[in-house]
Amino acid sequence: MTRTVANGASNTAARIRDAARFLFARDGYAAVSMRQLAAEVGVQAGALYLHIPDKQSLLFDLLHENMESLLVAWDAEPRGEGPVGRLESFVRFHIRTHLDCPESVFLSNMELRNLTPENFRVIAGLRDQYEAELVAILQDGSAADKMRVPDANLAAKAVLAMLTGVSGWYRDGGRLSRERVERIYWNMVRRAVGA
Amino acid sequence: MTRTVANGASNTAARIRDAARFLFARDGYAAVSMRQLAAEVGVQAGALYLHIPDKQSLLFDLLHENMESLLVAWDAEPRGEGPVGRLESFVRFHIRTHLDCPESVFLSNMELRNLTPENFRVIAGLRDQYEAELVAILQDGSAADKMRVPDANLAAKAVLAMLTGVSGWYRDGGRLSRERVERIYWNMVRRAVGA
DNA sequence: GTCTATACCAGGATAGAC
DNA sequence: GTCTATCCTGGTATAGAC
Numbered sequence: 001m002t003r004t005v006a007n008g009a010s011n012t013a014a015r016i017r018d019a020a021r022f023l024f025a026r027d028g029y030a031a032v033s034m035r036q037l038a039a040e041v042g043v044q045a046g047a048l049y050l051h052i053p054d055k056q057s058l059l060f061d062l063l064h065e066n067m068e069s070l071l072v073a074w075d076a077e078p079r080g081e082g083p084v085g086r087l088e089s090f091v092r093f094h095i096r097t098h099l100d101c102p103e104s105v106f107l108s109n110m111e112l113r114n115l116t117p118e119n120f121r122v123i124a125g126l127r128d129q130y131e132a133e134l135v136a137i138l139q140d141g142s143a144a145d146k147m148r149v150p151d152a153n154l155a156a157k158a159v160l161a162m163l164t165g166v167s168g169w170y171r172d173g174g175r176l177s178r179e180r181v182e183r184i185y186w187n188m189v190r191r192a193v194g195a
Numbered sequence: 196m197t198r199t200v201a202n203g204a205s206n207t208a209a210r211i212r213d214a215a216r217f218l219f220a221r222d223g224y225a226a227v228s229m230r231q232l233a234a235e236v237g238v239q240a241g242a243l244y245l246h247i248p249d250k251q252s253l254l255f256d257l258l259h260e261n262m263e264s265l266l267v268a269w270d271a272e273p274r275g276e277g278p279v280g281r282l283e284s285f286v287r288f289h290i291r292t293h294l295d296c297p298e299s300v301f302l303s304n305m306e307l308r309n310l311t312p313e314n315f316r317v318i319a320g321l322r323d324q325y326e327a328e329l330v331a332i333l334q335d336g337s338a339a340d341k342m343r344v345p346d347a348n349l350a351a352k353a354v355l356a357m358l359t360g361v362s363g364w365y366r367d368g369g370r371l372s373r374e375r376v377e378r379i380y381w382n383m384v385r386r387a388v389g390a
Numbered sequence: 391g392t393c394t395a396t397a398c399c400a401g402g403a404t405a406g407a408c
Numbered sequence: 409g410t411c412t413a414t415c416c417t418g419g420t421a422t423a424g425a426c
Contacts, residue, residue, distance in 0.1 A: 033400075033401060033402080034401080034402060034403080035400085035401085035402090045402085045403085046403080046404075046405090048403095049402095049403065049404075054402080054403075055402070055403095
């Protein structure tokens with residue numbers, strides 16, 4: 001029979017990453033000690049170093065995985081027709097994925113400053129790639145006279161800030177359903193860019 | 196003759212606050228040591244404790260002052276006429292003040308999690324007060340049929356996230372003037388809320 | 391009011407037994 | 409693969425001289 005889970009080693013590695021994602025998101029990278037992290041995983045501090053080279057690599061790997069999977073997921077996302085359709089797809093995709101893993105999103109937004117300069121450049125590059133997707137949509141929409149954006153770069157930043165903010169307050173089971181949140185945000189974005 | 200500056204003691208206290216604002220904003224509260232802070236001020240670590248009780252109080256004081264002065268400044272801000280005029284005033288006020296002290300803004304947005312629970316409640320209360328100002332404007336505008344916002348609380352959060360984001364990328368002397376940035380954002384907000 | 395010196399504890403990371 | 413024990417550095421905060 002085939003195994004559906006990995007062996008003990010990589011399982012612990014995965015648990016370390018999960019615990020780190022949770023703790024870093026809640027308390028901040030700098031505020032979480034390796035001892036705390038080990039306790040959360042249920043091992044001793046020294047055992048962590050069998051699975052990760054150091055704390056910085058752990059943060060980098062988490063952020064790197066976040067951005068890569070975001071880009072891959074967007075690449076696989078079905079797009080609407082025309083610039084406006086693609087914009088709606090982007091807005092709904094962004095909100096949906098950000099509500100699906102709020103911890104990862106929070107990490108990616110808060111912990112960039114704790115990356116070493118080299119690691120920062122890598123992650124920032126991936127972020128720029130993602131942002132460029134939105135910029136392209138806005139430029140296409142503008143060129144086709146389907147949107148009114150005097151500055152696509154500025155508009156992209158404004159839209160992304162607005163959308164990303166949703167993971168800061170949305171709670172499942174709250175007053176608003178996800179579909180309703182997606183729809184309201186989409187309406188705001190649509191009007192904001194004059195579509 | 197009257198003195199326009201305080202004595203040596205409170206001057207050092209002010210320099211500590213300035214240095215803390217700078218370093219906390221750049222590296223994060225948890226990542227900045229009291230030794231670093233002292234070096235930035237130009238004194239030895241022990242001397243800091245003549246002016247502040249501890250590190251946590253320093254953070255709290257900075258955030259508290261930020262929020263208080265924000266609320267006071269908004270209170271003194273001339274308002275436009277009607278809900279739409281007030282919304283424009285709010286948008287421009289928010290952008291202007293946030294570009295005036297980007298470090299303070301960044302601090303207030305990033306370091307809430309490093310406050311003790313009691314301190315957090317105080318700051319969060321002040322933030323809520325500020326947000327309530329925007330909610331009220333949107334509700335008034337909606338009631339008077341001058342705006343279309345299905346949910347004023349959600350819309351306020353969306354608008355605030357969008358506006359606050361500006362301090363993350365705007366640089367004086369860059370491609371866009373402040374006035375132009377204010378105008379573009381105002382147009383986006385205006386249309387987003389259907390005004 | 392500031393300095394030097396230091397107490398005391400916690401940080402990241404490693405070594406060696408099992 | 410994990411544990412215990414430990415190294416070394418650096419953290420916050422205080423004491424006492426000047």
